[in-house]
Amino acid sequence: MNRLLLFIPLVIFALMGLVFWVGLGIEDKTSLPSPLIGKPFPEFELGVVEDGRTLTTKDLQGQPALVNVWATWCPTCKAEHAFLNELAEQGIRIIGINYKDDVMKARDWLKAYGNPYAYNLSDPQGKLGLELGVYGAPETFLIDSEGIIRGKHIGDLNPVVWESLGKQFGEMQ
Amino acid sequence: MLNTAMLHLPEIGQFALILAFIMAVLQVIVPLFGVNRGQLWLMGYARPLAVGQALFLVISLVLLATSFVMDDFSVAYVAANSNSLLPTPYKISAVWGAHEGSLLLWVTMLGLWGVAVALLSRSLPLDMVARVLSIMGMVSVGFILFTLETSNPFTRILPSPPQDGADLNPLLQDFGLIVHPPTLYMGYVGLSVAFAFALAALMSGRLDAAWARWSRPWTTAAWIFLTVGIALGSWWAYYELGWGGWWFWDPVENASLMPWLVATALLHSLAVTEKRGLFKSWTVLLAIFAFSLSLLGTFLVRSGVLTSVHAFASDPERGVFILALLGICVGGSLLLYALKAPTVASVGRYEVVSRETALLVNNLLLVVMALAVLTGTLYPLVYDFMGLGKLSVGAAWFNTMFVPLTVALALLMGVGAMTRWKSDRVSRLGGQLWIAGVLAVVFAIVVALLLSEAVSGSVVLGLGISFWLIFATAADVWKKARGRLGKIPSLGVSYLGMVIAHLGVAVTIIGVTMVSNYSIDKSVRMVPGQVETLGDYQFEFTEAGTIDGPNYTSQATRFNLYKEGKKIEVLTAEKRRYHARGSVMTEAAIDVTLFRDVYISMGESLEGGAWGMRLQVKPYMRWVWLGAIFMSLGGFMAVLDKRYRRRQKKEKLA
Incomplete structure (x- = not known):
């Protein structure tokens, strides 16, 4: 056997290491503010998870809301859900985007864990998610009563995150 | 609270951890230097240093647990993961409820495996003991340093500690979570022994049957812990998450499945290396992969790079440290492999129809399964890296990959166990097995018909391969016992262990088939x-x-x-x-x-x-978990085999 062949595992590993390394570098960019902030919410026309009616961008307007991107395949969303229920109890309007998910599963989920959402937009292909620059679930956008995106949080909402995000949301009311 | 602050228990714990670190450094240097210089007295330090290191690690872990039990919320880790109302058993299990404590538990277990090697290695030449313990020491050095530098569980919140703690994540307040992580960790860490043996053999150039025989019981022991740990995790998810699902293909589960698959391959490859002196380089590579995947499992998942990329970025210091450790550990061992693995083809010959071939195919199937899981787990990350956007690989993809591979593996298992070494004949195997094959097909169809009028192909397939495995295994036992029930116990504890483990696979497949189709x-x-x-x-x-x-x-x-x-x-x-x-x-x-x-x-x-x-x-x-119990029981029986301890007795006599 040629000794050079024995180096193959090492080379493959080095390549994988490189991917991780550069991947780590990419993560830092997530802390940059979303370019969407200050811009209107992207146009969409999507079905609602709960009852199947179709809504468009105009339906978002009227009052400030949190737009929460979630999915049943996302473990962090499960962890976040209880806190969303609390926020909803405080009267905060939350609109869900059920991202790259199955409507039936989503309905089961809402039945099992409670539904903090005013309604959920079903985005099975992730098209709206793409336009929003969704990085992974969960993500949450703050939109004002005009439907303009005012803030964004990547990762789960929890009492700590809400301290600053909630303040911003309160100012929009 | 004031009491513990005055007792300085957390400080003593941290000090013990530092002492353990120093012991580990000595454990790396002194024995290896002894090997290099041929000084037996220096090699002789390997065992006491391993015991000393483990002792200080245990002290450190016990003191952390004490801080939890005494509600010392001045310790940041306790404040973040406990609460005065938390029942005491959960206060103890909260020790491994988050990153820092898990890491301490991990290194403590590594120390304890080192002690086990030190105490149970009387049959080994001293230079091998020195090398093995020195390599395990290297792993210890890296991870104790990581704990001390980036994840110290003893850090205090002073001068104004919180009145009460934030409580343990309720998901973790459960019996399953008291036992699941330590068991799984024992398995992950246990693979370090096989890894250390492989590297020691590479370093010494003695990749022989003796090395394989030493490695086998250790690999099997770690594999048993992994098997039980994975089953416990699945059982916990089933009753605690409230969905009734028992396997989700999420990254954390995948991280435990990958080392299990590779360790299973390693077990079988070691058998070939021991019995026939073949597949040496491959076995070494599997030992390296199994432990590397354990590291990947424990740390990359724990650090959150896979589940939520954000966790990783929030603490780049840890991320970079982990990557560096993984790089040194895996890269270093693969470099050693590239430089020292034998390039001369093994002398043993075998034909296409032989047990060697069967085990080789078994290895390939298991490794392909592990690669499938690895790909599915890392693909989203790589996809993201290529700038193609974000995606998630769902359960459907894994199932598509796993079903055909499992079918192939189960079919092979039935034949492989009864195939002879070196060379066998298709006609002989066919003569032994055709009845099992016919019975399996007939039974599968009949049972599927009894279960429901609408027979589904997947049920017939799942039951068919299970029955095939059961009947083929029974045929083999029957043949080896020459048709006498009383002779079965004398077939050897190793062989019977294999039979039970293989039947366990059949039991699990039946469980999976039934619960997936008829729930x-x-x-x-x-x-x-x-x-x-x-x-x-x-x-x-x-x-x-x-x-x-x-x-x-x-x-x-x-x-x-x-x-x-x-x-x-x-x-x-x-x-x-x-x-x-x-x-x-x-x-x-x-x-x-x-x-x-x-x-x-x-x-x-x-x-x-x-x-x-x-x-x-x-x-x-x-049945899904019952099969896992069978598998681990089979592994346990294999470890009991006397031949792993034979030489020890001879030495005592001499």
Whole structure:
């Protein structure tokens, strides 16, 4: 056997290491503010998870809301859900985007864990998610009563995150 | 609280950790220097240093647990993961409830495996003991340093500590989570022994049957822990997450499955290396992969780079440290492999139809399975890296990959176990096995017909390969025992261990087939007094109320379960709200028999005292885990084989 062949595992590993390394570098960019902030919410026309009616961008307007991107395949969303229920109890309007998910599963989920959402937009292909620059679930956008995106949080909402995000949301009311 | 602050227990714990670090450094240098210089007295330090290192690690871990039990919230890690109301057993299990403590547990277990090697290696030449313990010391050095530098569990919040702690994540307040992580960690860490043996053999150039024989019981022991750990994890997810699902293909589960698959391949490859002196380089590579995947499993998942990329970025220091450690550990061992693995082809010959070939194919299948899991787990990351956007690989992809591979593996297992070394004949195997094959097909079709009129192909396939495995294994036992039942115990504990482990695989496949195809469920709105029927069962909702727990309050619903009009059980499902974090957890009520689980979980509260309930009947659910118990029992029997201890006796006599 040629000794050079024995180096193959090492080379493959080095390549994988490189991917991780550069991947780590990419993560830092997530802390940059979303370019969407200050811009209107992207146009969409999507079905609602709960009852199947179709809504468009105009339906978002009227009052400030949190737009929460979630999915049943996302473990962090499960962890976040209880806190969303609390926020909803405080009267905060939350609109869900059920991202790259199955409507039936989503309905089961809402039945099992409670539904903090005013309604959920079903985005099975992730098209709206793409336009929003969704990085992974969960993500949450703050939109004002005009439907303009005012803030964004990547990762789960929890009492700590809400301290600053909630303040911003309160100012929009 | 004041007491422990005055006792300085956490400081002593940290000091013990530093001492353990120093011991580990000495454990790396002194024995290896001894090997290099041929000084036996220096090599002789390997064992006492390993014991010393482990002793200080245990002291450190016990002191951390003490801080938890005494509610010392001046320790940041305790404050973040415990609460004065938390029941004491959970205070102890909270030690491994988050990153820092898990890491301490991990290194402590590594130390304990080192002690086990030190004490149970009398049959080994001293220079091998020195090399093996030195390599395990290297791993220790890296991870103790990581703990001390980036993840110190003893850090204090002074001068004004919080009055009470933030509580342990309610998901983790459960018996399953007391036992699951330590078991799994024992498996992960145990693979370091096989890894150290492989590297020691590479360094010394003695990749021989003796090396394989030494490695086998250690690899099997680690594999048993992994098997039990994975099964416990699946069982926990099943009853605690409230969905009735038992495997989710999420990154954390995948991370434990990958080392298991590779360790399974390693077990079989070691058998070939020991018996026939073949596949040496391949076996070494598997040992390196198995441990590398353990590291990947423990740390990359723990650090969160896979589940939520954000966790990783929030603490780049840890991320970079982990990557550097992984790089040194895996890169270094692969470099050693590239430089020292034998390039001369092994001398043993074998033909196409032989046990060697069967085990080689088994290895390839298992490695392909592990690669499939690895790809599915890392693909989203790589996809992201290429700038193609974000995606997630769902369960469907894994199932598509796993079903055909498992079928191939099960078919092979039936033949492989009875194939002879070196060379065998298809006609001989066919003569032995055709009855098993025919019986398996007939039984599978008949049973599938009895189960339902609409026969599904996947049921016939799943049952068919299980029956095939059972009948082929039975045929082999029967043949080897020459048709006499009384002769079976004398076939050897190793062989019988293999038989039981293989039957365990069949049991698990039957469980998976049945529960995936014949589970029924129903989500209904129910008010007290209402009766719902699902399958053969009637669920009578008797009452709803509240239960006060030590650190939570539950809303509970009580059910009478009837089968054909006869009451068989009273079941109480709960929805717990934990005080400290205000989070809500579902506690499913499960009635268990060997042939089916009845599973009741609560959904949301509806108007008029009604509840949204989810009722499920899951046939053969227990078999999925029963098979894992069989597999680990089989492994345990294999470890007991006397030949692993034979030389030790000779030495004692001499």
